[in-house]
Each structure stands twice: as structure tokens, then as C-alpha cells.
Amino acid sequence: MTIAIAFPNIDPVLFELGPVVVRWYSLAFIAGLLIGWRYLRRQAVTSPNTVDEHDVDDFLVWATIGVVFGGRLGYVLFYKPGFYFGNPSEILAVWRGGMSFHGGFLGVVIAGLIFVRMRNIPALNFADLLSCVAPIGLFFGRLANFVNGELFGRITDVPWAMVFPRGGPEPRHPSQLYEAVLEGLVLFVLLYLLSRQEPLRRRPGLLTGVFLFGYGGFRIVAEIFRQPDLHLGLLTSGTTMGQWLSLPMLVAGLYLIARARLED
Numbered sequence: 001m002t003i004a005i006a007f008p009n010i011d012p013v014l015f016e017l018g019p020v021v022v023r024w025y026s027l028a029f030i031a032g033l034l035i036g037w038r039y040l041r042r043q044a045v046t047s048p049n050t051v052d053e054h055d056v057d058d059f060l061v062w063a064t065i066g067v068v069f070g071g072r073l074g075y076v077l078f079y080k081p082g083f084y085f086g087n088p089s090e091i092l093a094v095w096r097g098g099m100s101f102h103g104g105f106l107g108v109v110i111a112g113l114i115f116v117r118m119r120n121i122p123a124l125n126f127a128d129l130l131s132c133v134a135p136i137g138l139f140f141g142r143l144a145n146f147v148n149g150e151l152f153g154r155i156t157d158v159p160w161a162m163v164f165p166r167g168g169p170e171p172r173h174p175s176q177l178y179e180a181v182l183e184g185l186v187l188f189v190l191l192y193l194l195s196r197q198e199p200l201r202r203r204p205g206l207l208t209g210v211f212l213f214g215y216g217g218f219r220i221v222a223e224i225f226r227q228p229d230l231h232l233g234l235l236t237s238g239t240t241m242g243q244w245l246s247l248p249m250l251v252a253g254l255y256l257i258a259r260a261r262l263e264d
Helices: 024-046 053-078 081-086 101-119 123-148 175-195 206-222 241-262
Strands: 013-017 020-023
Touching: 013 024, 020 024, 024 053, 024 123, 053 081, 053 101, 101 123, 101 241, 123 175, 123 206, 175 206, 206 241
Parallel strands: none
Antiparallel strands: 013 020
């Protein structure tokens, strides 16, 4: 008989004050943005020829808009286009859940490209700074997924398996924690160590390439343990939507790494 670890059934709502409802997911989103903003300011000090602290402060608003709109639009287009095209009023109902990392990533990329063009900031240098910051938001986001008991893993008999409230009676992989460690902690430490190497900092696009390749690879691996979306299921040859959306990131990451290595 499989013994599962009890899921820490934490209330997704942190507190309610009249009509104001503060959820752990919202708190994780805010924490990721604010801590990322402070870390980006610190990075700007060590890269004075790329961006100054005032630009970092201004970009916080751009990044927030890119994440929210891109994340929602990505979920609508990548995961449930049929439902939302048939019920367009539901597209703006973000409080009911439904955000896509890949969509949020594209939203930040578009916002960033417009921002650096307006401010005359070197695009790849700025992208390198943002890449060092991105794992912070990923870490808090995956922890929030775990607290909400969503995006859980596949059925398993590993000793650390958990029974999730929305996942039926079978024990499952806590895949949200796998992703928090890989996409968050491991990727953050790797990029931090690389960013401390002065020769590597002089190769614009290298850190961005490492982030893209690292996230894409970690996400593809994590999807092996994560329960596929019920409305999509498994795709060609047992793959998932998350894996297919991560493939372009792998390719783009390899391109940027190769490009940076070829530069003098």
C-alpha cells in the first residue's frame, strides 16, 4: 500500500477585509515583482553602461502589464481558445484562474523591446539583467501553485507523493515544488554565478540564452511528472503543450549562447 504525505491544506485566501480578498497567489505575484525589482536595481549598479536605477523603476510598470496581459492572453490562445472564443466575456475573468508562463514571457519580451527602443538601451544587455531576475518570479509563482493545490503532478508511488484536494484519492508528484526548485532556485543560482564572471558579462545575450535554454530544458523535464491539462491531455507521442511551448525557448537559447560565444 502506498503511503502519501499529507498535503498542507493551506487556505488560498490569506485574509479578507470586507470586499477586499488577499490571496496567496496575489501575494506571490507581488513578491516576485518587488523582490525582482530590487534585485534588478542592484544589478543595474554593477552594469552602469546598460541601464540606470530610474529606468529600472519605470520598467516595473511595463513588466507588470506584460506579465498580466501576456499571461492571460497566452492561456486563452494556447490552452483554451475554443472556450474563450465562444465565451469572450470570460477572457477578462482572471480571478477564476488561467495564466500561462509562456504568454507572460512573451508579454514581457514585447514590453521590453518597446521600452529599450524608447530609452535607447542596449536590448541584449538589458535582457541579460532581466534573465537573472526572472527565476525569482518563477519560484514564488510555483510555490503559489502548490499552496493552491493546482498544477499537481501525475500519479506515483514515490515516498514523497501527496494527495491533492483537487487530484482525487491517488498520491501524486508535488510537481509544483520540482518546478520551484529547478526553474526558480537552480536557475537563479546558475545565472547569479555566471553573472559574477566579468568575461561572460561582456558577451551580450549569453545570460539570456542560458535562461531560455535552462528554463526550456527544466520545464520539459518537469512536464514528465506534471499532470497534463484535462482539456488537452497528452499530445503527439505522449508530449504536453508545456513541452511544445518550451521547445522554441530551447532553440532561441542555443542560438544566443552560440552567438555570444562567437563574438570577440
